[in-house]
Amino acid sequence: MFIFPRRLASTAALVGLVSLGLTACGGTTKDSAQQGADPKASAAAPASADPNAPIKEGLKIAFLPKQINNPYETIVDKAGIEAAKEYKGEAKEVGPSDASASSQVSYINTLIQQRQDAILIAANDANAVCGPLKQAMSKGIKIVAYDSDAAKDCRNLFINQADSEEIGRSQVKMLADMIDSKGEIAILSATANATNQNAWIDFMKDELTKPEYKDMKLVKVAYGDDDDQKSFQETQGLLQAYPDLKGIISPTTVGISAAARYISGSKYKGKITLTGLGTPNQMREFVKDGTVQQFALWNPKDLGYLASYSAAALASGQITGAEGEKFTAGKLGEYTIGKDGEVILGAPFVFKADNIDEFDF
Template identity: 60%
Template structure:
């Protein structure tokens, strides 16, 4: 009898231990691996959170600012604006970025930054999906994530600062191709093949070029200079040699447009015959406008993009906003801003620069 009771006790004990093991195995921990599902990740950590528009910005916030690539003139302007905003709110900002414009380099840095647990990360993404898992890990640990200029997957950040609408930029690029090149062959000199903002703009541009008013324009090639000055210069050279009838190069990247303009400016057989346009900064492009290489180009103020990103990060980390559509916050000198669909905040339309107005701008 005693042996029977002992056997039943062992069986009951085994069942309890087995049940506990099953429950533990079905659970998830705070530090799930980067390979976890994309839809149920860190973005859900703010579900149910409520904003307090009257909350004060916390003092002493620590923010990490990550450009696509260190040494990129455009990114430096953008990050300058972000740092200025964070310091205005009483926080500190540290710039950490890769030396090359690759997603893998950003991922490695983000892993290290996540371990430091800053209050927020503000970054321009080199690839929307490749960096998503590590951003979700950061969000799971309470780090607020703001993307600016170039977005990550929507569930891997709370807010995206868009320079202008994707549609308006793509339309602008198509319009520039026609106004600068007239009718004939045009090419695009982009940044990296995976750059989400560049690809979105080019996609819209291609759709625009299908319209009747652009029937005389043929897009012959999209080349990639990887936002590297020398490679972009070589790509511009290759386009002009491969397509001797090329009428224009449209470059939606500040590195690419400057490199293409430099090549055309130095070669008499192309100067005045091949139009260079796209997105660039006035200070970077002024000499090419004045020497007749470039008739027009466009851009927003990169510092304002970064400045808005910095204030959004401070508002997020302070509980003023959570990233939901319709929430508002004060963005310093830029005034009140409202969050749109999918956590997007649009800075405003780009400005077109020509020889008539380029000296009115200094950035």
């Protein structure tokens, strides 16, 4: 079983989390500093961090989720907005209603025109957003990817909810424990281009090559596009196409809840083992009715909070995104930037019947 790392909030602090959203930020420091400057020249110049620099007041930051109506990302983004109030910044959430590869591009362009100090993005496609993100960086706007990474040369930092390898391998281990490491399994993912999903799935596939899983077979990776109805239908399709299926891993909050809803009202309840990544409030009824034994997640509120503070640290010059730099993320404490500008929130936590009522988010 996983436990929350030191930096994550305690169980008591987690209770009471609710779905949250981002508010608009406004600041003037960047505008005046860049008047008459060559944006591309300034972006190319080597930057130096001043860890003692104060966070600037009035920073404007914007969260751009995969899609605006994703319940999980609403929690993340609203927490980031609340964090901005702590350092006297202004934050907002904008984004598309669908999670297609190019749907975020027009929003990035608008945020550039609005002269945001930082854009925080959960990328639907690592490369599709790269051009406009580079344009934003050339104008001095800091780019923080969170949840799902953008290409490394198109952002300053990536706030990773947990180590990708740990997530992928732990999902296989959790399912294997519940099905005695035997039988056909499937994966119900989000979109085919989602960076985080693909990284996790690659590690799942690699984990399955180990001798202890020789009696488990991955028969299909299906994509629900982080759409509730499509994920519901994909679950139905998997169970009809593979009558010997024993388990499904759905590492997406939309997918796992849609799959659980289908299974709970079908003849497959009690016969198919479902696990993945979900929020306690989404999954509580399915754990209590026996559809799902256990699933995992991190604290999405802490993810948004950390992302918000990292953007403020970047925009204030405390950090540049270089490996080894440190910054303080409010109540979460100090974090160190790792390789390729990655900051890891912490390890995932396993939710099950005996602990799920301790959490409310």
